[in-house]
Amino acid sequence: xxxxxxxxxxxxxxxxxxxxxxxxxxxxxxxxxxxxxxxxxxxxxxxxxxxxxxxxxxxxxxxxxxxxxxxxxxxxxxxxxxxxxxxxxxxxxxxxxxxxxxxxxxxxxxxxxxxxxxxxxxxxxxxxxxxxxxxxxxxxxxxxxxxxxxxxxxxxxxxxxxxxxxxxxxxxxxxxxxxxxxxxxxxxxxxxxxxxxxxxxxxxxxxxxxxxxxxxxxxxxxxxxxxxxxxxxxxxxxxxxxxxxxxxxxxxxxxxxxxxxxxxxxxxxxxxxxxxxxxxxxxxxxxxxxxxxxxxxxxxxxxxxxxxxxxxxxxxxxxxxxxxxxxxxxxxxxxxxxxxxxxxxxxxxxxxxxxxxxxxxxxxxxxxxxxxxxxxxxxxxxxxxxxxxxxxxxxxxxxxxxxxxxx
Numbered sequence: 001x002x003x004x005x006x007x008x009x010x011x012x013x014x015x016x017x018x019x020x021x022x023x024x025x026x027x028x029x030x031x032x033x034x035x036x037x038x039x040x041x042x043x044x045x046x047x048x049x050x051x052x053x054x055x056x057x058x059x060x061x062x063x064x065x066x067x068x069x070x071x072x073x074x075x076x077x078x079x080x081x082x083x084x085x086x087x088x089x090x091x092x093x094x095x096x097x098x099x100x101x102x103x104x105x106x107x108x109x110x111x112x113x114x115x116x117x118x119x120x121x122x123x124x125x126x127x128x129x130x131x132x133x134x135x136x137x138x139x140x141x142x143x144x145x146x147x148x149x150x151x152x153x154x155x156x157x158x159x160x161x162x163x164x165x166x167x168x169x170x171x172x173x174x175x176x177x178x179x180x181x182x183x184x185x186x187x188x189x190x191x192x193x194x195x196x197x198x199x200x201x202x203x204x205x206x207x208x209x210x211x212x213x214x215x216x217x218x219x220x221x222x223x224x225x226x227x228x229x230x231x232x233x234x235x236x237x238x239x240x241x242x243x244x245x246x247x248x249x250x251x252x253x254x255x256x257x258x259x260x261x262x263x264x265x266x267x268x269x270x271x272x273x274x275x276x277x278x279x280x281x282x283x284x285x286x287x288x289x290x291x292x293x294x295x296x297x298x299x300x301x302x303x304x305x306x307x308x309x310x311x312x313x314x315x316x317x318x319x320x321x322x323x324x325x326x327x328x329x330x331x332x333x334x335x336x337x338x339x340x341x342x343x344x345x346x347x348x349x350x351x352x353x354x355x356x357x358x359x360x361x362x363x364x365x366x367x368x369x370x371x372x373x374x375x376x377x378x379x380x381x382x383x384x385x386x387x388x389x390x391x392x393x394x395x396x397x398x399x400x401x402x403x404x405x406x407x
Contacts, residue, residue, distance in 0.1 A: 014321065017082055020090050027091035030056065031098025031269075036369075039099040042218035043372055047210050049174065050105055050218055057107040083328035085258060089265040089320055096269025100376045101218030103266065110171050111135035111384075112179035114262070115195055115255040119237050128197050134175040135255075136166035136224060144389045146181065146253075147190040147403075151226065153182040158233050160196060162204070162226040170383070172222025173207050176200055179237065180226065195237040195255075204229030215375035257323075257333050260341035260384050264320040267348030267380040271313050274373045278355035279306060281362050302358055309351050316344040335397040342390035345381030352377040 016024065034052065042050050095103040103109075112133030116125060142148040151164025162182055172178065177199045185192035198205055204227045211221040279289040282302060288294070290310075291303040299307070319340035326333035352374040356363035363370040381387050396406050 014318075016090065020082055020087060023087045024090045024094055027094035028097070031095045031103075035095065035098030035102045039102065039218075039369060039372070040366070042099075042102065044217075046212060046217040047220060049220075050102055053102060053106055081328045082325075085261065085324040085327040086321070089261055089324040092262055092265035093269045093272070093317075096266040097273045098269075099218065100266050100270050100380070101216035103269075104170055104216060104219035105174070107174075108132045110175050111255075111259055112175070112177065112197075114259045115179045115237060116197065118255045118258055119195070124197070124234070124237060128177060131176040131199070132171065132174070133177045133179055133197070134169050134171045134222075136169045136172065136178045136180045138168045139164065139166060144386055147193065149181055149183055149193055150186075151180065151182040152186070153184050153194065153196060153236075155184070155233070156230075159230045160233060160236060162196065162198065162229040162231065165208075165223065165225050167223045168211065168383070169222045169224055170219060172224050173210060173220045178205070178224065196231060197235045197237060198226070198229060198231055202229055202231060214378055215372070216379055256384060257337045258327055260337040260390075261320050261323040261327070261333075263380055263384045264316065264323070264340040264344035267344040267377060268313065268317055268320060270373045270377050270380070271316075271344075271348045271351040274352045274355040274370055275306070275310060275313060277368060277370055278359055278363070281359050281368070282306070305354065305358065309354055312347045313351060316340065316347040319343050335394060338385070338390045338393040338397070341385060342387055342394065345387055345390070348377040348380050 034056070038050060038052055042048065092103060095106075108130065110133045112135040113129065113131075115135060116128050116133060120128065137146060137149070139148075139150060141150060151162065151166065153160045153162050155161075162180060164182060166172075166178075166180065169178065177197055180196045180198050181193055182196060183192045184194055206225050206227070207222050208225050209223045211223070213221060279287075283289045287300065287302050287306075289303065289306065291299050292307060294303075296304060319336065323333050323336035323340045326336055352370070356370050356374050359368070359370060362368055365371065385393070392406070395401070396403065399406065
């Protein structure tokens with residue numbers, strides 16, 4: 001057996017260790033007793049801040065807050081590490097089983113925190129790591145192609161001056177800081193793109209509007225403008241070496257290897273919630289759930305469909321666990337992160353919509369949360385890289401092609 005394959009096979013033991021079971025149990029409590037009861041309330045009251053979740057900031061501090069926390073890691077006798085990436089995935093599944101929008105609204109758990117922990121220096125992690133940091137990448141003319149970013153950052157003395165506009169910034173209004181992707185040299189293309197931390201209240205930074213959305217309405221999504229926004233030079237993420245124009249883009253792109261499994265976990269949470277409620281509602285109508293032991297010819301169409309959807313969910317779960325495990329154990333996971341994001345995003349859309357269809361009027365009405373979960377699931381196939389972008393990344397990795405060779 002090749003040595004490079006052997007290390008990955010250690011993961012065959014999929015039983016959660018006690019540390020991760022504790023994380024899952026606590027997160028499930030949050031999803032069940034805190035999120036579910038107010039889920040419909042904040043779906044209807046878009047842009048109203050859910051004050052009920054303020055208490056979660058301290059509660060989550062020591063519970064493996066993922067790439068945003070730098071929390072403790074647990075090493076097993078085999079040498080395998082169960083670190084903050086795996087804890088984040090396990091916890092996010094349970095919280096999004098409760099409500100995805102509310103999970104995205106927890107103070108201190110922004111996607112910008114992942115960037116800070118991925119490429120920030122020790123001093124930057126200490127200074128910014130505990131702030132609630134959003135991520136500002138997308139622009140009106142730069143969506144899936146991050147290399148087309150037009151927001152600029154120019155050096156003036158000991159400061160950087162930012163100019164541009166960012167859209168679809170999750171938690172952009174409520175956060176305490178924003179990680180902004182900007183170019184310091186347009187002629188350098190992707191190599192000139194860097195990430196900067198801009199703290200809220202900095203002159204020249206303005207939230208210009210909040211978006212009205214199909215789903216995750218409990219989470220605010222903002223458009224932010226930067227007009228001669230001046231920040232200290234040390235707010236450029238990374239060390240002095242990272243500041244080299246030839247090395248920046250690759251570093252900030254590492255962020256996605258950590259955050260894509262997190263988005264996949266969100267899809268797993270909402271998908272499992274829909275499957276459980278659908279099984280319960282259909283069982284009331286006489287469906288034999290589960291019907292795994294029956295031969296396919298003896299199962300009804302509904303029973304067979306649920307089994308198929310559950311198989312899709314399980315496949316997405318295993319891909320997501322592997323991507324998180326690899327990140328915790330120092331293995332490059334760009335391929336696996338893209339795979340799990342693509343699979344889970346598609347699965348979440350299909351599962352929630354099919355559960356709505358299978359449950360008929362009950363699935364479509366507001367007496368149950370099924371229709372809400374179907375709406376919430378759509379964004380999980382879009383942000384952090386669309387389905388098409390993930391498939392392109394996977395193809396490049398498998399074929400050994402660069403972004404220039406395969407577009």
